[in-house]
Amino acid sequence: MIERILPSGVAAAELFEDPPGLEPHPLEAPLVARAVDKRKREFVGARHCAREAMARLGVEPGPVLRGDKGAPVWPRGVVGSLTHCDGYRAAVVAYAMGVRSVGIDAEPHDGLPDGVLDHVSIPDERDWLAGGGLGDGVRSDRVLFCAKEATYKAWFPLTGRWLGFEDARITFVRDDAGGSGMSGTFRSTLLVPGDNPSGAPLTGFDGRWLVSDGLIVTAIVVS
Numbered sequence: 264m265i266e267r268i269l270p271s272g273v274a275a276a277e278l279f280e281d282p283p284g285l286e287p288h289p290l291e292a293p294l295v296a297r298a299v300d301k302r303k304r305e306f307v308g309a310r311h312c313a314r315e316a317m318a319r320l321g322v323e324p325g326p327v328l329r330g331d332k333g334a335p336v337w338p339r340g341v342v343g344s345l346t347h348c349d350g351y352r353a354a355v356v357a358y359a360m361g362v363r364s365v366g367i368d369a370e371p372h373d374g375l376p377d378g379v380l381d382h383v384s385i386p387d388e389r390d391w392l393a394g395g396g397l398g399d400g401v402r403s404d405r406v407l408f409c410a411k412e413a414t415y416k417a418w419f420p421l422t423g424r425w426l427g428f429e430d431a432r433i434t435f436v437r438d439d440a441g442g443s444g445m446s447g448t449f450r451s452t453l454l455v456p457g458d459n460p461s462g463a464p465l466t467g468f469d470g471r472w473l474v475s476d477g478l479i480v481t482a483i484v485v486s
């Protein structure tokens with residue numbers, strides 16, 4: 264599913280249910296030794312996807328540890344992103360020489376729980392939602408949230424800094440291009456300075472979104 268919103272040059276893997284008997288890599292095991300079963304399964308499932316995606320890219324599959332502020336730690340020369348929610352785990356990886364950063368997110372295609380929207384959106388975005396958002400059949404508030412989380416996951420490895428929900432404005436286009444479900448593009452415009460050690464200041468990111476099979480997925484690939 265997520266491959267439908269990815270450019271060429273990246274590798275992805277996903278799971279819609281957890282295969283029995285999955286275990287963490289021995290170096291990852293201490294990270295979930297005391298975790299509850301749900302956390303263990305999402306952690307291991309996403310990392311199973313990560314190793315499959317690394318193999319597809321042509322990289323020796325290894326452990327994916329957790330680094331600064333929880334960001335995944337990839338082998339040297341590789342960038343990537345992980346996501347997991349009920350009924351879904353995914354990983355996307357790419358060679359760092361072609362891609363600077365990746366951010367992916369997945370959410371169930373339900374409305375946001377009561378009271379959450381005001382905390383994760385800015386007035387412009389709420390006006391857009393009040394005007395109909397992405398239109399019929401799409402839970403636009405949850406797609407907005409999903410795009411914001413992908414934005415943070417793409418931003419953090421480049422800057423090493425926090426980015427709040429009020430620090431980017433997301434605008435969407437729906438094109439339903441290709442295949443089943445609803446889909447389109449989005450632009451995350453940064454509302455804070457995007458200074459970063461690896462190049463010119465960041466001003467925003469371009470991404471794609473897809474709603475299909477009861478799930479929302481978003482992806483940003485920064486070249």
Ligand SMILES: CC(C)(COP(=O)(O)OP(=O)(O)OC[C@H]1O[C@@H](n2cnc3c(N)ncnc32)[C@H](O)[C@@H]1OP(=O)(O)O)[C@@H](O)C(=O)NCCC(=O)NCCS
Pocket residue numbers: 305306309329331332333334335344345346347348367368369411412413414415416417419420426427428429430431
């Ligand atoms: C970190 C965060 C984005 C994770 O999203 P989520 O929907 O809760 O969970 P997901 O399953 O989709 O993703 C979890 C994965 O994100 C990755 N992740 C966590 N922190 C990260 C960071 N700082 N940078 C990049 N990736 C990160 C990890 O791989 C994690 O999986 P793991 O815990 O198994 O290693 C979210 O919890 C959060 O803190 N959001 C606030 C920041 C934000 O979204 N700002 C909006 C800016 S517009």
